[in-house]
Amino acid sequence: MPQATMLPLRCPRCGGGLAGASHDVVFWCEGCGVPQEVAGTCFAERTGKLARPAVPRGDEHFYLPVWGLRVAYVCQWDDPEKEARAKLLPTIEWVYVSGFAIHNAAYYGDPGLIFTERRVVLTPRDAREPAAVVAGCARSQEEAKAFVEPHVLTIIDRRVDVTGLELSASVSEAILWGVPYFDDGETLQDGILGLKIPAAAITELSEIRSCRPTR
Amino acid sequence: MSLTHVGCPSCGGTLSLAEGQRLVTCRYCGGRHLALIPDAVPRYAVHVAVAAEEARRIAQDFLRRPGRPRAVRERGRVQDVRLSYVPFYEVGGTRIGAFVLRESGKPRPPTPDNPDDERDFEQWLLQPSTETQGTRVIEQDYLRVGPACDLPELGVDRIPLEQLRRAATPVALEGYDLVELQKRAVVFAPTKPPNRLVDERERRIAVRGDRTGMVERRVRLLYYPVWHARYEYRGRPFEVAVDGVQGTILRASAPRDFCRAVMLAVILLAAGAFCFGRPVRALFSSARAATPTDGWLAGAWGAVAGLVLGGGLALFLAWLAWTAFRHTDDVVLMDGDEVQPGAEPALRDSGERFADRILERLLRLRGRAGKEP
Numbered sequence: 195m196p197q198a199t200m201l202p203l204r205c206p207r208c209g210g211g212l213a214g215a216s217h218d219v220v221f222w223c224e225g226c227g228v229p230q231e232v233a234g235t236c237f238a239e240r241t242g243k244l245a246r247p248a249v250p251r252g253d254e255h256f257y258l259p260v261w262g263l264r265v266a267y268v269c270q271w272d273d274p275e276k277e278a279r280a281k282l283l284p285t286i287e288w289v290y291v292s293g294f295a296i297h298n299a300a301y302y303g304d305p306g307l308i309f310t311e312r313r314v315v316l317t318p319r320d321a322r323e324p325a326a327v328v329a330g331c332a333r334s335q336e337e338a339k340a341f342v343e344p345h346v347l348t349i350i351d352r353r354v355d356v357t358g359l360e361l362s363a364s365v366s367e368a369i370l371w372g373v374p375y376f377d378d379g380e381t382l383q384d385g386i387l388g389l390k391i392p393a394a395a396i397t398e399l400s401e402i403r404s405c406r407p408t409r
Numbered sequence: 410m411s412l413t414h415v416g417c418p419s420c421g422g423t424l425s426l427a428e429g430q431r432l433v434t435c436r437y438c439g440g441r442h443l444a445l446i447p448d449a450v451p452r453y454a455v456h457v458a459v460a461a462e463e464a465r466r467i468a469q470d471f472l473r474r475p476g477r478p479r480a481v482r483e484r485g486r487v488q489d490v491r492l493s494y495v496p497f498y499e500v501g502g503t504r505i506g507a508f509v510l511r512e513s514g515k516p517r518p519p520t521p522d523n524p525d526d527e528r529d530f531e532q533w534l535l536q537p538s539t540e541t542q543g544t545r546v547i548e549q550d551y552l553r554v555g556p557a558c559d560l561p562e563l564g565v566d567r568i569p570l571e572q573l574r575r576a577a578t579p580v581a582l583e584g585y586d587l588v589e590l591q592k593r594a595v596v597f598a599p600t601k602p603p604n605r606l607v608d609e610r611e612r613r614i615a616v617r618g619d620r621t622g623m624v625e626r627r628v629r630l631l632y633y634p635v636w637h638a639r640y641e642y643r644g645r646p647f648e649v650a651v652d653g654v655q656g657t658i659l660r661a662s663a664p665r666d667f668c669r670a671v672m673l674a675v676i677l678l679a680a681g682a683f684c685f686g687r688p689v690r691a692l693f694s695s696a697r698a699a700t701p702t703d704g705w706l707a708g709a710w711g712a713v714a715g716l717v718l719g720g721g722l723a724l725f726l727a728w729l730a731w732t733a734f735r736h737t738d739d740v741v742l743m744d745g746d747e748v749q750p751g752a753e754p755a756l757r758d759s760g761e762r763f764a765d766r767i768l769e770r771l772l773r774l775r776g777r778a779g780k781e782p
Contacts, residue, residue, distance in 0.1 A: 394581040
């Protein structure tokens with residue numbers, strides 16, 4: 195086995211414990227609630243918020259990570275007709291990229307892509323809400339940024355043929371959202387749009403289920 | 410089990426890391442630590458959906474099926490059920506981006522119901538096909554699964570993990586804790602590198618206008634549960650491998666029905682005697698008839714030659730039967746309720762092994778003969 199470097203799971207900001215599953219790269223602090231991403235052999239602080247369920251349900255839920263990236267993009271079309279049609283599409287302000295490991299996302303429906311397409315705007319939850327499990331993030335911020343242009347292109351392509359389109363996008367803000375999910379056993383239902391995904395498609399679910407509520 | 414010992418960065422105590430472990434708690438200071446190991450392959454265990462008792466029942470049902478010797482059907486009992494984990498590589502990634510797709514074609518042909526339409530149809534035939542160009546945006550997952558060791562060595566031939574991972578309801582994965590797994594199962598170590606699967610992932614036909622790229626290339630090790638049920642028949646152990654996820658029989662060995670073996674041997678001997686005896690008898694009886702004085706000699710020599718050749722043939726057949734039925738296990742691959750001896754690769758393998766054994770013995774005999782002074 196190659197030489198291992200040990201990194202204490204302690205928050206550099208407050209000294210609290212960091213919670214996450216075995217193969218996560220972003221861990222949430224149990225004390226101050228700030229996500230910390232593994233960057234080389236230290237932690238880098240990220241902005242994190244827990245979203246309020248838009249579809250409230252009485253039962254317990256946990257939070258799965260979704261990157262929210264505020265984007266500004268410029269489209270250059272070689273066809274004025276296509277450009278005119280594309281201008282009718284509402285602008286995408288936030289691109290969401292799932293932060294948890296989902297198996298065969300294209301088949302089961304990538305929550306990040308669906309949130310982006312539906313122009314979801316997440317609002318932070320009330321601080322007085324009871325503590326819940328917050329899952330760590332398996333996708334780093336840089337890895338999430340790789341999905342910005344494909345997500346925007348996919349959404350435009352569903353309305354206008356993107357042949358000849360030159361797209362350039364820049365990310366101005368990145369927030370790691372904890373999106374509420376309700377565990378129905380065989381399926382998980384998100385608390386924002388009410389979409390269901392098979393529980394078995396979430397790679398780290400058994401570890402998440404065994405965690406205790408932290409925030 | 411290989412353990413790596415590293416010093417705790419908080420208290421200096423010794424931390425023991427099992428293979429594949431990434432999170433570790435120090436038993437001295439209680440601090441949790443993350444092990445950063447370059448090129449470490451994440452490991453997961455596939456959830457065991459079939460309990461030990463269920464696996465025992467499936468194996469017991471197998472013994473009751475027709476084709477097994479009567480003693481096995483009536484008195485065969487599974488004595489022991491053990492769990493093992495078989496390693497598989499799962500190589501994946503996500504291809505994202507856009508590519509240009511050129512398609513050439515014609516509009517739908519008109520249906521020639523009347524003469525006017527027929528002219529239209531002729532014009533349609535002469536019309537050249539038009540080429541259209543469109544851009545396709547893709548966000549597509551790539552997935553390949555392959556065994557990380559030789560499956561036949563572990564008592565199974567084929568495990569359909571790739572189909573299960575691609576299925577509408579994928580198999581659930583669990584965290585890999587080698588210490589915990591080894592308490593209840595035998596965990597086989599990977600013996601093959603994932604090179605072939607990784608190379609396949611990177612292979613791509615170059616096309617013009619391809620602006621796609623593979624992101625999040627990943628290699629994982631998945632450990633698949635297999636139950637091994639053991640039973641004995643006339644002092645010899647046999648095994649039934651039961652899929653720990655689907656509950657099907659992956660591979661099973663059972664003694665062959667002795668009556669069938671005897672019948673087969675008798676038929677072979679009869680066929681041999683019929684094919685060989687008649688021409689020899691005809692040959693020597695014709696010699697006796699031609700020269701009456703030498704006929705007796707010819708007959709005696711014929712009898713001796715017949716005895717030697719016939720005895721040799723009988724001995725060869727006896728040796729063949731002994732080799733074939735000495736280990737009377739009949740490897741049967743189960744597909745649902747169907748038992749198809751001879752159709753499955755395991756049995757073909759045993760046939761090949763048998764041919765190899767004959768060849769090996771012949772070569773050994775030749776070698777021995779060559780060494781003699």
